[in-house]
Amino acid sequence: MQHLSIIVPNGENNLSSIVGSYKIFSRANAIRKSKGQKERFKIELVGTSENVDFYDGLFTVKTHSHILGIKKTDLVIIPSLNHNYEKALKDNGPLIEWLIKQYKEGASIASICTGAFLLAATGLLNGKSCSTHWSVDTEFRQMFPRVDLKTDKLITDENGIYTNGGAFSFLNLIIYLIEKYYDRPTAIHCAKVFQIDLDRNLQSQFSIFNGHKKHDDTTVQQAQKYLEENYNDKISIESLSKKLNIERRTFDRRFIKATGITPLDYLQRVKIEAAKKSLENTRKTVNEVMYEVGYSDTKAFRTVFSRITGLSPNGYKSKYNKES
Structure with a gap:
């Protein structure tokens, strides 16, 4: 035994x-x-x-x-x-x-x-x-x-x-x-x-994306705030690094060190978290939600959504929206 x-x-x-x-x-x-x-x-x-x-x-x-x-x-x-x-x-x-x-x-x-x-x-x-x-x-x-x-x-x-x-x-x-x-x-x-x-x-x-805010890099915190407030716009990470007066490679390195993920992954997770809330609480279609969070490519949206949540957008809506 x-x-x-x-x-x-x-x-x-x-x-x-x-x-x-x-x-x-x-x-x-x-x-x-x-x-x-x-x-x-x-x-x-x-x-x-x-x-x-x-x-x-x-x-x-x-x-x-x-x-x-x-x-x-x-x-x-x-x-x-x-x-x-x-x-x-x-x-x-x-x-x-x-x-x-x-x-x-x-x-x-x-x-x-x-x-x-x-x-x-x-x-x-x-x-x-x-x-x-x-x-x-x-x-x-x-x-x-x-x-x-x-x-x-x-x-x-x-x-x-x-x-x-x-x-x-x-x-x-x-x-x-x-x-x-x-x-x-x-x-x-x-x-x-x-x-x-x-x-x-x-x-x-x-999971609920909480933004990995427990760090002391104020520049990265500014970047996080910008991404969270403007996620539905077309954001270029290259342009954001210039806006913050940081060379792109240095910006990526500092962002990863502070949050554990890249700026692009952070932006994607912010978008998908917003999409999840909309799919849970509204009657909007998947396409409407996709455009709302700043995606115009259906395949790209579904790929990123599935990678982050483990479910397709339609699958997520069916599971968590009681009206559906």
Whole structure:
């Protein structure tokens, strides 16, 4: 029997991702047992504290074992953290060291949502792809610049390290792991019992572009403001750089350093965010929305929209506009 360690970090964390992981893996074990097979995992909640309080003491999680009592584990799940990441990392130093040790000894590690901050603090994600909640894109990039962050992805799987996007999308990661460690029929059974959509692999359609404003480059901030206020006009990035008295190559470099994306990608994301809102809340056709946000080429608009959201404009409207 293999060992599954579901981490219960110190501090205010996300209770649902701990309980949800425990319940679904327990159900997968029960399915195997009902077929006369041995359970795949011994499942334990582990940490450095015997009890961890949640939501100002409204709930308390009692761990099964201290991490020092777990000499060898096969799969580790890190739940979503609170949003005070520096404090969370400081409060869980021994966990970070334990994760490094377990990975080096052959364990796989999966992080849920902002649990990626704890995983990234180990250095194990350096040079690897990673997903987390789209809303913390900027903070994560600033803290861990050596990680290849992909917030459009719902799940990443690389060298025994799994990460996933935000909030309740962790359920898709757990089903993914169930299929990997059990089998497809067990994953389907669990997905039906817990009513989880199978095979969803993007979180792009759920993201809200927030502009990556947490930086100190005032010139880039001016450029961002200009792009956001004039996105429906024909904007030349070359002309904008001249307007700001910056050589184009230098402008691109500074913009990428401050925001994590190019000025052109920023402009496209501003346009698509405006298009999404219009498709959600108005009766306008896709073509009307396209012209409204500054596109005149139908193919170009559909290509950019699909790349950023993971859905076609019509598909997005059908899904999120209740009148359609």
